[in-house]
Amino acid sequence: MRRFEADVLSQGPSFCVYGSPPPDLATVPAGAVQVSPLTPESAALEDIAPASLDGVVMAAPPGTVERRYALALALRALKPGAALTAMAPKDKGGSRLGKELKAFGCAVEETGRRHQRLCFAARPDEPQGLDAAIAAGAPQRVEALDGWSQPGVFSWDRPDPGSLLLIQALPPLSGRGADFGCGVGLIARAVLTHPAVTGLELIDIDRRAIEAAHRNINDPRARLHWADVRREPALEGLDFVVMNPPFHDGGAEDKALGQAFIRRAHQVLAKGGSLWIVANRHLPYEGVLNPLFATVELKAEAGGFKVYEARK
Numbered sequence: 001m002r003r004f005e006a007d008v009l010s011q012g013p014s015f016c017v018y019g020s021p022p023p024d025l026a027t028v029p030a031g032a033v034q035v036s037p038l039t040p041e042s043a044a045l046e047d048i049a050p051a052s053l054d055g056v057v058m059a060a061p062p063g064t065v066e067r068r069y070a071l072a073l074a075l076r077a078l079k080p081g082a083a084l085t086a087m088a089p090k091d092k093g094g095s096r097l098g099k100e101l102k103a104f105g106c107a108v109e110e111t112g113r114r115h116q117r118l119c120f121a122a123r124p125d126e127p128q129g130l131d132a133a134i135a136a137g138a139p140q141r142v143e144a145l146d147g148w149s150q151p152g153v154f155s156w157d158r159p160d161p162g163s164l165l166l167i168q169a170l171p172p173l174s175g176r177g178a179d180f181g182c183g184v185g186l187i188a189r190a191v192l193t194h195p196a197v198t199g200l201e202l203i204d205i206d207r208r209a210i211e212a213a214h215r216n217i218n219d220p221r222a223r224l225h226w227a228d229v230r231r232e233p234a235l236e237g238l239d240f241v242v243m244n245p246p247f248h249d250g251g252a253e254d255k256a257l258g259q260a261f262i263r264r265a266h267q268v269l270a271k272g273g274s275l276w277i278v279a280n281r282h283l284p285y286e287g288v289l290n291p292l293f294a295t296v297e298l299k300a301e302a303g304g305f306k307v308y309e310a311r312k
C-alpha cells in the first residue's frame with residue numbers, strides 16, 4: 001500500500017454529521033461522515049477516536065437519554081475547541097439542548113429558527129459528565145425484555161403491547177420467513193420457538209436494534225440485516241412475514257411507511273404465504289391489505305391494536 005493511502009485510512013474522518021440537519025440551518029462540509037444509527041452502513045460515533053474531529057453537526061435525537069449519549073459521544077470525539085452544532089425541534093428535545101450542553105461544560109450560543117432550537121458549542125478542554133452520559137445510553141440488559149436493548153430503540157425498556165398481542169395470536173409457523181422492523185428481536189424470538197421454522201430474516205433500520213437483536217438471538221436459523229426494508233435485502237418466495245410496522249418516521253406519524261412495509265411483504269411472499277401484522281386500530285392498513293392479498297382476516301383485537309393474517 002502506498003504511503004498516503006495508509007495515512008488516509010489510519011486518519012479516520014475529520015468531520016461527522018449525525019442524521020439529516022435541515023440544509024438551511026447548518027452547513028455540512030462535503031466529505032463529512034454520517035454517524036446516525038438510523039442510516040444503514042454509516043460509521044458509528046462510538047468508534048471515532050477521542051479528540052480527533054474538527055467538527056460535528058447533529059440533528060439531535062428525541063429521547064433524553066439517547067440525545068445526551070449522542071452529544072457526549074460527539075464531544076468525546078471532537079478536538080478541544082472544535083465546533084459542535086446541534087439542533088432539534090423545540091418539542092422533541094430542542095428546548096433542553098442548550099442546558100444539556102452547558103451541563104457538559106460547553107459555552108453555548110443558542111438561537112431558534114422555524115420550529116428548531118439551534119445550539120453552537122465548542123468542545124471544552126475538560127468536558128464534564130461524558131462517561132456517565134455514555135454509560136446511561138449504552139447497550140444494556142433490560143429485565144422487562146429479558147434481553148439486551150438500548151435507549152432510543154423502539155420501546156427500549158418494555159415489551160410493546162402490540163407486539164405481545166401479535167405473539168399471542170401467531171399459529172405454529174413453518175418454513176422461511178422474515179421479521180420486518182425486528183427491533184431488539186421480541187417477535188423474532190417467539191417465532192424461533194416454532195420448530196418448523198427453517199429460517200428467519202431479521203431486518204431493522206436501527207443499528208442499535210440490530211446489535212441488541214444479535215445479542216438476544218442465538219439461533220443458526222436467524223440472519224440479521226441492518227437495512228431499510230423497503231429496499232433490502234433481496235428476498236423472495238417466503239412462507240411468512242411478521243411485523244409490527246413503524247408508525248413514526250422522523251417524529252411525524254407516517255402511514256405511508258407502514259403501507260410500504262405491507263407492499264414489500266406482499267412482494268417477498270410466496271403464493272399462499274402469510275403476512276402476520278399488528279397495528280394500532282386507527283391506522284388505515286386494511287385499505288392496502290385488501291386489494292393486495294387473496295384473503296385478509298382479523299385474528300385478534302385488544303388494547304387498541306388489531307392483528308391480521310393476510311394470505312397472498
Ligand SMILES: C[S@@+](CC[C@H](N)C(=O)[O-])C[C@H]1O[C@@H](n2cnc3c(N)ncnc32)[C@H](O)[C@@H]1O
Nearest residue numbers: 154163181182183204205206228229244245246
Ligand atoms: C413498531 S417498531 C417494532 C419493533 C419490534 N418488532 C418490536 O416488536 O418491538 C418498528 C421497527 O421498525 C424499524 N424501522 C423503521 N423504519 C424502517 C425501515 N425503513 N426499514 C427497516 N426497519 C425500519 C424501527 O427501527 C423499529 O424498530
